Amino acid sequence: xxxxxxxxxxxxxxxxxxxxxxxxxxxxxxxxxxxxxxxxxxxxxxxxxxxxxxxxxxxxxxxxxxxxxxxxxx
Amino acid sequence: xxxxxxxxxxxxxxxxxxxxxxxxxxxxxxxxxxxxxxxxxxxxxxxxxxxxxxxxxxxxxxxxxxxxxxxxxxxxxxxxxxxxxxxxxxxxxxxxxxxxxxxxxxxxxxxxxxxxxxxxxxxxxxxxxxxxxxxxxxxxxxxxxxxxxxxxxxxxxxxxxxxxxxxxxxxxxxxxxxxxxxxxxxxxxxxxxxxxxxxxxxxxxxxxxxxxxxxxxxxxxxxxxxxxxxxxxxxxxxxxxxxxxxxxxxxxxxx
Numbered sequence: 001x002x003x004x005x006x007x008x009x010x011x012x013x014x015x016x017x018x019x020x021x022x023x024x025x026x027x028x029x030x031x032x033x034x035x036x037x038x039x040x041x042x043x044x045x046x047x048x049x050x051x052x053x054x055x056x057x058x059x060x061x062x063x064x065x066x067x068x069x070x071x072x073x074x
Numbered sequence: 075x076x077x078x079x080x081x082x083x084x085x086x087x088x089x090x091x092x093x094x095x096x097x098x099x100x101x102x103x104x105x106x107x108x109x110x111x112x113x114x115x116x117x118x119x120x121x122x123x124x125x126x127x128x129x130x131x132x133x134x135x136x137x138x139x140x141x142x143x144x145x146x147x148x149x150x151x152x153x154x155x156x157x158x159x160x161x162x163x164x165x166x167x168x169x170x171x172x173x174x175x176x177x178x179x180x181x182x183x184x185x186x187x188x189x190x191x192x193x194x195x196x197x198x199x200x201x202x203x204x205x206x207x208x209x210x211x212x213x214x215x216x217x218x219x220x221x222x223x224x225x226x227x228x229x230x231x232x233x234x235x236x237x238x239x240x241x242x243x244x245x246x247x248x249x250x251x252x253x254x255x256x257x258x259x260x261x262x263x264x265x266x267x268x269x270x271x272x273x274x275x276x277x278x279x280x281x282x283x284x285x286x287x288x289x290x291x292x293x294x295x296x297x298x299x300x301x302x303x304x305x306x307x308x309x310x311x312x313x314x315x316x317x318x319x320x321x322x323x324x325x326x327x328x329x
Contacts, residue, residue, distance in 0.1 A: 017107075028104070
């Protein structure tokens with residue numbers, strides 16, 4: 001029980017530091033997804049569904065690749 | 075360089091409209107946060123995974139401030155170089171390919187201004203992203219380890235930015251020489267590999283842009299950094315030479 005309490009205390013300490021990381025990751029992912037599904041958006045190399053999978057599942061590099069390589073106007 | 079101010083405003087507006095500035099800043103911010111966190115908690119994670127293999131646990135060193143700075147520099151040098159290449163690879167090549175460069179140059183603007191505005195806009199993107207990363211990296215290092223001298227940390231970020239501008243300028247040269255973004259990126263990567271190899275040479279290496287990271291680390295940690303002026307001068311010279319070569323090639327190109 002003592003160990004669990006210690007772990008919860010540690011989590012409380014770490015959470016405020018990790019939270020911005022989660023927020024930034026989500027912001028990057030949402031920026032990419034919203035941009036991808038704009039009606040006028042044209043993409044290269046693969047279709048929009050594949051780009052959506054790349055953005056969601058390839059951490060950080062996925063959205064980066066979409067913005068710089070995947071967009072028609074990139 | 076007639077029309078430089080106008081073209082620079084256009085380029086900076088384009089960087090925000092295409093969200094490139096925000097994307098690069100977010101990626102830099104992510105690595106700035108991840109680096110000190112990894113330095114601090116990776117040993118704990120390894121210890122937890124090691125479980126009953128207690129003999130391994132004793133081998134894991136206690137994390138220090140130097141580990142946080144090392145992680146920061148390692149991550150931002152690698153992903154920063156990738157971002158610099160991605161930012162610069164299509165900047166001129168794509169505009170030539172689509173014919174927009176020819177259209178812009180029908181206005182009363184010089185070709186030198188056209189190129190300079192693009193290079194300065196890329197350097198500005200990298201500057202904003204490095205500044206964001208520097209502030210976050212400094213804060214997280216201070217919270218998780220100890221406060222470092224602000225001046226030294228800022229100097230580290232300035233050197234990091236300069237090394238990224240070198241990669242961007244070399245890729246920018248590649249993008250000007252070719253008509254394809256992929257070829258531009260390829261040339262940028264080749265330059266990156268070549269400067270990497272040259273930096274490993276015993277005498278010349280200490281003047282190459284890659285040695286800026288070593289100096290940057292020492293400055294951040296308040297250690298003797300050796301001469302910073304020489305690699306800084308070489309890096310600035312490479313950027314100026316790349317810009318000059320790009321202009322010499324671009325002014326003769328049929329658009």
